[in-house]
Amino acid sequence: MNRVELQNMAQAETERQNAFRCRLLCCASTPCLSSGSTAVSEAMKQALTDGNLDAEVEVVATGCMGPCSRGPLVTVKMPGQEDVVYEKVTPEVAKEIVAKHVTQSKPVSENVLPADMPFFVKQKKVVLANSGQIDPERLEDYVARGGYAALAHALREMTPEEVCATLTKSGLRGRGGAGYPTGIKWDLVRKSEGDKKYVVANGDEGDPGAYMDRTMMESDPHRLLEGMAIAGYAVGADQGYLYVRGEYPIAAQRLQRAIRAAERRGLLGSRVLESNFNFRIDVRIGAGAFVCGEETALMASIMGRRGQPVPRPPYPSERGLWGKPTLINNVETYGSIAPIILNGPEWFSGIGTEKSKGTKIFALAGNIDTTGLIEVPMGITLREIVYDIANGIPDGYAFKAAQTGGPSGGCIPSQFLDTPVDYESLGALGSIMGSGGLVVMDERSCMADVAKYFIEFCMDESCGKCVPCRVGTVQMHRLLERITDGSATFEDLETLEELCVLVRDTSLCGLGQNAPNPVISTLRYFREEYEAHIKERRCPAGACEMNRIPVQELNTNSRVYSQNGAQAEPAQA
Amino acid sequence: MPVVTLTVNDELVSGQSGQSLLSLLKELGIEMPTLCHLEGLSDRGGCRLCMVELQGSKRLFAACVTPVQEGMVVYTHTERLNNYRRMILELLFAERNHVCAVCVQNGHCELQTQAAKNGMDSVRYDYLVPDLPMDASHERYVLDHNRCILCTRCVRVCDEIEGAHVWDLMGRGVNSRVIAGLNQPWGDSDSCTKCGKCVQVCPTGALTLRGSTVAEMEKQHDFLKWILTGREKKQWDYS
Amino acid sequence: MAARPAAARRSADGASAEHPSGDARFKMIDRTLKRFQYQQDALIEVLHTAQESFGYLSEDLMIYVAQQLKLPMSWVYGVATFYHFFTLEPQGEHSCTICMGTACYVKRAAEIVAKLQDEYGIEPGETTPDGKFSVAAARCLGSCGLAPVIVLDGEVMGRLSPDEVLDQVKERLASKKPQSVPA
Numbered sequence: 005m006n007r008v009e010l011q012n013m014a015q016a017e018t019e020r021q022n023a024f025r026c027r028l029l030c031c032a033s034t035p036c037l038s039s040g041s042t043a044v045s046e047a048m049k050q051a052l053t054d055g056n057l058d059a060e061v062e063v064v065a066t067g068c069m070g071p072c073s074r075g076p077l078v079t080v081k082m083p084g085q086e087d088v089v090y091e092k093v094t095p096e097v098a099k100e101i102v103a104k105h106v107t108q109s110k111p112v113s114e115n116v117l118p119a120d121m122p123f124f125v126k127q128k129k130v131v132l133a134n135s136g137q138i139d140p141e142r143l144e145d146y147v148a149r150g151g152y153a154a155l156a157h158a159l160r161e162m163t164p165e166e167v168c169a170t171l172t173k174s175g176l177r178g179r180g181g182a183g184y185p186t187g188i189k190w191d192l193v194r195k196s197e198g199d200k201k202y203v204v205a206n207g208d209e210g211d212p213g214a215y216m217d218r219t220m221m222e223s224d225p226h227r228l229l230e231g232m233a234i235a236g237y238a239v240g241a242d243q244g245y246l247y248v249r250g251e252y253p254i255a256a257q258r259l260q261r262a263i264r265a266a267e268r269r270g271l272l273g274s275r276v277l278e279s280n281f282n283f284r285i286d287v288r289i290g291a292g293a294f295v296c297g298e299e300t301a302l303m304a305s306i307m308g309r310r311g312q313p314v315p316r317p318p319y320p321s322e323r324g325l326w327g328k329p330t331l332i333n334n335v336e337t338y339g340s341i342a343p344i345i346l347n348g349p350e351w352f353s354g355i356g357t358e359k360s361k362g363t364k365i366f367a368l369a370g371n372i373d374t375t376g377l378i379e380v381p382m383g384i385t386l387r388e389i390v391y392d393i394a395n396g397i398p399d400g401y402a403f404k405a406a407q408t409g410g411p412s413g414g415c416i417p418s419q420f421l422d423t424p425v426d427y428e429s430l431g432a433l434g435s436i437m438g439s440g441g442l443v444v445m446d447e448r449s450c451m452a453d454v455a456k457y458f459i460e461f462c463m464d465e466s467c468g469k470c471v472p473c474r475v476g477t478v479q480m481h482r483l484l485e486r487i488t489d490g491s492a493t494f495e496d497l498e499t500l501e502e503l504c505v506l507v508r509d510t511s512l513c514g515l516g517q518n519a520p521n522p523v524i525s526t527l528r529y530f531r532e533e534y535e536a537h538i539k540e541r542r543c544p545a546g547a548c549e550m551n552r553i554p555v556q557e558l559n560t561n562s563r564v565y566s567q568n569g570a571q572a573e574p575a576q577a
Numbered sequence: 578m579p580v581v582t583l584t585v586n587d588e589l590v591s592g593q594s595g596q597s598l599l600s601l602l603k604e605l606g607i608e609m610p611t612l613c614h615l616e617g618l619s620d621r622g623g624c625r626l627c628m629v630e631l632q633g634s635k636r637l638f639a640a641c642v643t644p645v646q647e648g649m650v651v652y653t654h655t656e657r658l659n660n661y662r663r664m665i666l667e668l669l670f671a672e673r674n675h676v677c678a679v680c681v682q683n684g685h686c687e688l689q690t691q692a693a694k695n696g697m698d699s700v701r702y703d704y705l706v707p708d709l710p711m712d713a714s715h716e717r718y719v720l721d722h723n724r725c726i727l728c729t730r731c732v733r734v735c736d737e738i739e740g741a742h743v744w745d746l747m748g749r750g751v752n753s754r755v756i757a758g759l760n761q762p763w764g765d766s767d768s769c770t771k772c773g774k775c776v777q778v779c780p781t782g783a784l785t786l787r788g789s790t791v792a793e794m795e796k797q798h799d800f801l802k803w804i805l806t807g808r809e810k811k812q813w814d815y816s
Numbered sequence: 817m818a819a820r821p822a823a824a825r826r827s828a829d830g831a832s833a834e835h836p837s838g839d840a841r842f843k844m845i846d847r848t849l850k851r852f853q854y855q856q857d858a859l860i861e862v863l864h865t866a867q868e869s870f871g872y873l874s875e876d877l878m879i880y881v882a883q884q885l886k887l888p889m890s891w892v893y894g895v896a897t898f899y900h901f902f903t904l905e906p907q908g909e910h911s912c913t914i915c916m917g918t919a920c921y922v923k924r925a926a927e928i929v930a931k932l933q934d935e936y937g938i939e940p941g942e943t944t945p946d947g948k949f950s951v952a953a954a955r956c957l958g959s960c961g962l963a964p965v966i967v968l969d970g971e972v973m974g975r976l977s978p979d980e981v982l983d984q985v986k987e988r989l990a991s992k993k994p995q996s997v998p999a
Contacts, residue, residue, distance in 0.1 A: 034957075034958060034959055034972075035958075035959045035960075035961045035962060037972075038959050038962055038965070038972035038973075038974060039962060039974065071961075072959075072960070072961030072962075073961035073962070074961075075961065209958075210955065210956075211918075211956070212916070212917035212918040212919075212920075212921070212955055212956035213917050213918035213919045213956060213960055214956070214958075215956075215958030215959075215960065218958045250901050251954065251955070251956075251957060251958070252958070288860075288861070289860075289861070289864060290899075290901075291860055291863070291864065291899030291900070291901040291902060292899050292900030292901035292902075292955070293749070293898065293899050293900065294955065305860065306857075307857045308856060308857040308858055308859035308860050308861075308895065309859075309895060310746065310749075310894055310895055310898040311898060311899070312898075314621075314622075315622040315639060315642040315643075317644070367958075367960065369917075369918065369919035369922075369960035369961070369963065370918070370919055370922050370960075371922060371923075375919070375960055375961040375963075376961055407918065410918070441918070443918045443919055443922060445922060449922055454922075457918070457921050461955075463750060463751070464750065465749075465750070466749065466750040466751070467749050467750065467898075468727065468746070468748070468749050468750045468751065468752075468753035469621070469623045470622070470623050470624070470625050471623070471624055471625055471665050471668055471669055471726075472625055472665060472668065474672075474727070474750055474751055474753070475668040475669065475671065475672045475705075475751060476668055477750075478672075478705065478751050479668065479671070479702045479703065482702075482703050499701060499702070502664070503664075506661055506664050506665070509636075509637055509661065510625045510628055510637055510661055510665065511625075512622055512623070512625070512639075741888075742888035742890065742891065743888070743890060744890055745888065745890035745891050745893065745894035746894050747890075747893055747894050747897040747898075748897045748898070749897075749898050756890050756893060756894070757890060758888075758889040758890055758893070759875055759878060759879070759889045759890070759892075759893045760890075760893055760897075768888065768889070
């Protein structure tokens with residue numbers, strides 16, 4: 005396929021779509037599938053067949069539309085009219101939509117989400133522009149929305165240097181969490197000497213409560229493939245690996261199909277778009293190890309080994325997969341590439357703040373009214389996200405903290421709700437942007453308990469290679485267990501704080517270095533809550549069962565450490 | 578090899594480009610605590626004892642896996658580093674059941690030596706007291722997981738020097754364990770050549786000669802140099 | 817190589833040694849091996865296929881994979897035990913995976929685990945002695961909008977209370993076979 009054929013495909017698909025009087029988009033992403041969207045689309049198809057509407061109305065299985073907690077979601081598209089989004093669609097409602105909305109143009113008002121809902125209005129969709137709009141399993145649908153045009157443009161009009169320079173100019177930074185400038189990284193790999201180079205997409209999204217990458221892979225797989233191909237061209241690689249988390253079978257399946265479809269049309273494989281550029285992509289499925297999100301561990305895992313990190317330098321850009329220069333970026337980063345190439349770096353850098361450009365996808369979860377997936381311009385405040393987009397906290401509870409960055413991040417208390425969301429501001433608050441998980445907690449969540457949860461996570465996920473992370477996290481977990489069961493002393497709190505610093509400063513990789521962040525940040529903002537656990541043996545949030553007492557109160561004569569503490573009798577037994 | 582100049586503990590020194598910081602510090606006579614490092618084996622940077630401060634970086638660097646660089650300003654024994662080293666040793670002592678008094682390696686143990694040298698005289702952390710087995714199935718050697726610090730010297734010497742790859746690690750995190758073959762009794766491993774290199778490189782009493790009694794076990798690593806210079810240069814060095 | 821004859825000897829008396837034994841499941845593994853041209857780097861992919869075909873990684877299976885890829889036994893075992901996806905034990909007829917992601921944790925998923933533990937005496941990662949029921953914990957299934965989320969015999973269910981989960985599990989256990997293949 006060449007450029008002209010690509011344009012023809014786009015045009016033919018647009019005409020095909022416009023021939024329908026109405027198109028019913030039905031979300032087929034994991035959350036909506038779990039809440040029954042398959043039955044909904046079956047019901048709609050049946051109703052259309054019954055009403056003899058098959059020729060004029062099309063049902064499309066799309067990717068994620070955003071407000072996942074309101075699923076299954078359905079969008080009704082009619083030419084010349086605004087899209088109407090339906091929430092909580094059951095098969096019965098689906099039939100009604102066909103009977104009333106499709107046939108008589110009367111929306112079923114009880115289930116319609118208002119178009120001016122802040123959830124939609126406050127978002128800016130760049131990476132997710134196609135998500136929920138196209139059928140991820142149809143290449144034509146992606147091409148009709150400008151897909152692969154950026155690759156065609158880059159291959160024909162730009163040198164690899166220019167591609168890297170464009171990205172540098174756009175201000176795009178890595179979306180995996182650390183925020184390293186993407187253009188500079190690409191240029192490093194481009195300049196590295198090597199007869200063979202690799203491009204890797206990190207889709208091992210391990211942060212609990214985060215599913216940005218999964219949504220992107222499920223909803224718009226070709227966008228990711230196109231970004232990787234442009235990267236391959238820019239750095240001089242002919243092989244890409246897409247590392248997908250094992251928990252995401254649908255994403256892996258869709259990506260594999262998308263790769264085959266793109267190869268069939270000459271958009272991947274040998275002589276991409278009839279140029280001299282060759283690029284193959286293979287999918288690798290993770291096997292359940294959070295540490296594999298760390299780039300050196302990820303590479304070990306791609307090579308079939310235990311996912312243990314190795315010290316850097318050398319960085320993957322010099323010596324990566326099989327010792328060759330390797331470019332590793334997060335899935336979301338690759339998703340931003342095509343729009344930057346098409347719209348220009350100035351357009352992209354016009355969005356966001358001074359140091360953080362563009363948009364960021366967040367997965368909203370926790371105790372908020374509307375959970376789901378959003379894409380917002382950098383610099384939006386947490387307050388806007390929590391109270392406008394997510395519509396606040398249900399049942400009248402008060403906001404307590406927003407947790408960003410997963411196990412490597414921290415908790416941000418209410419006094420900082422007006423902080424703009426960007427790499428630097430979140431860093432200054434002791435949290436990180438991370439990959440985009442945002443879990444909101446209300447007054448019923450105990451911060452010491454939350455810190456314990458994250459440390460337990462890191463303890464389980466520690467690879468065991470370096471001592472501070474392997475053993476330090478276990479000791480921290482023990483201390484937090486004591487704090488949350490009522491048997492801690494102030495000395496324990498001091499030991500915990502020392503350990504936080506040790507593990508942060510001496511661990512080998514990012515997992516260990518960031519593991520103490522949830523403890524450090526909660527201690528910084530909610531210290532009195534920890535102290536109440538110790539001093540008054542009381543959990544202010546009412547989440548912890550304080551049924552043990554400090555060991556030295558049992559053994560008043562000798563200070564005994566808590567291997568006995570675990571067997572201490574409950575108070576007032 | 579090009580020479581690089583750097584500052585170590587406020588003194589100007591020179592080293593060879595490409596060499597590790599740890600090897601330079603050894604040449605300079607600066608004693609660095611190490612446990613997973615062993616001359617002749619690949620470095621892994623796991624024990625974190627040889628960490629140094631580099632001016633201009635908030636991060637700490639393990640000297641064994643950090644190449645020397647022109648203009649580096651290195652500090653090897655600041656109070657902060659010494660403190661971290663003590664804490665790491667405490668964590669190691671608390672991790673498994675290191676009961677020196679009844680250990681065959683008592684007095685010749687690298688973990689014990691490091692504790693003494695770094696002034697680690699008590700352990701503030703919970704002893705995790707894991708329930709770990711002892712493998713006495715081998716006709717010549719004994720593996721006691723209670724004393725293992727997961728430095729993987731045995732894994733590396735068996736893979737890199739002997740070439741048998743009997744050992745590897747199983748599991749992850751604090752539940753990692755050194756295994757022979759498919760986690761089978763060592764004595765049942767058909768790939769073991771019984772060469773005993775793993776025993777000699779083990780820093781603690783985890784791998785010992787069968788029949789050793791308390792404080793009897795002493796180890797020597799000289800064979801590594803002997804084999805490596807022989808293999809690489811066809812020279813067998815008696816020094 | 818000392819490891820090879822050992823492995824060959826071991827597997828010779830195991831039923832699964834030579835897959836001409838007719839066990840078609842080995843064909844799946846062979847297909848993956850061929851697809852990756854017997855490259856050692858494909859170990860994780862091969863183990864994935866092996867587990868999909870057999871439900872768990874038995875000792876014989878790991879020996880077979882090690883022989884085919886010409887890898888040391890301890891290497892294969894080390895990789896198989898590093899990743900949480902691989903299990904070395906047969907799984908129960910029915911399985912319940914409880915998501916322990918942040919959102920589910922905040923919505924008290926731990927109480928579901930406790931409920932099942934009270935009833936069946938097994939913790940996540942364990943199977944009842946009669947081989948009927950396995951409980952597992954997952955690291956976030958990415959369906960946070962439905963928190964707390966469980967996967968019962970491959971079916972994702974959300975927003976259930978501990979008691980409701982128990983009722984569902986009881987219902988499954990009373991029925992003969994899992995309604996769908998575990999995820």
